[in-house]
Amino acid sequence: MITIADIVSNLNSSVLAGSDKLQRPVKGAYASDLLSDVMGKAREGELWITMQTHKNIIAVASLKDLSAILIVNGGKPDEDTLATAQSEGVVILGTEARSFSTCGRLYKLMEGDALV
Amino acid sequence: MKFEYLIEGGDFIRAGHASSDIKKILNQLNLDPAIVRRIAVSMYEAEVNVVAHAFRGVMKVNINPERILVLVEDEGPGIPDIAQAMQEGYSTASDKVREMGFGAGMGLSNMKKNTDILDIHSAINRGTVVKMTTFTKSGAS
Incomplete structure (x- = not known):
């Protein structure tokens, strides 16, 4: 199974928080900007692709035991949010790429391996 | 074990x-992680509903070996039609709240899917009481 580190190196993304947890396996991915949709549909161990950057994304990722959050469109959470992510053990990645291309590249990378 | 939390309306941060606090406690009790996640989802949705719609509320959690009981009581506008509010996609959240990704109209249905017993009572212009019971053994539901 691929890890967060594999995604960082293959998707040209940067690690914004949780750099000590990149060996965590990624079981699949879910793309959505609606928090309740993620709460209802994302599965444990999945990567969450979103454009949301506010502090509540930490609670969603942590409560659902998601492997990491990948923020698209160059979005950056504020320092307080990143510090909370770090202390809660939530990994946040960021990419300048848009949502569609990010999902496409991830799908190619994970096809046959993850619960896509 | 009993825990109580105050929730402020409008405090989305x-x-x-x-x-999150209760989830950590439940994890320390070595409950099945899948059950802990279900409780976490239902509590989060109830908490966000108070923040998004009510003036203030209180969340009381009562944990015993058989079941986790979560009681959320708020002072707020109440829910005029609970059956309508239960429908996925129905939401009365403001545009500002929706821009943050809240207000998808999935909160109540997520609560229903993730608890064994969901009980909602509401009084217009007074508030809403949500009682959620989840059994600790997966077979108990």
């Missing part, structure tokens, strides 16, 4: 704080 802190929304999820009580749920």
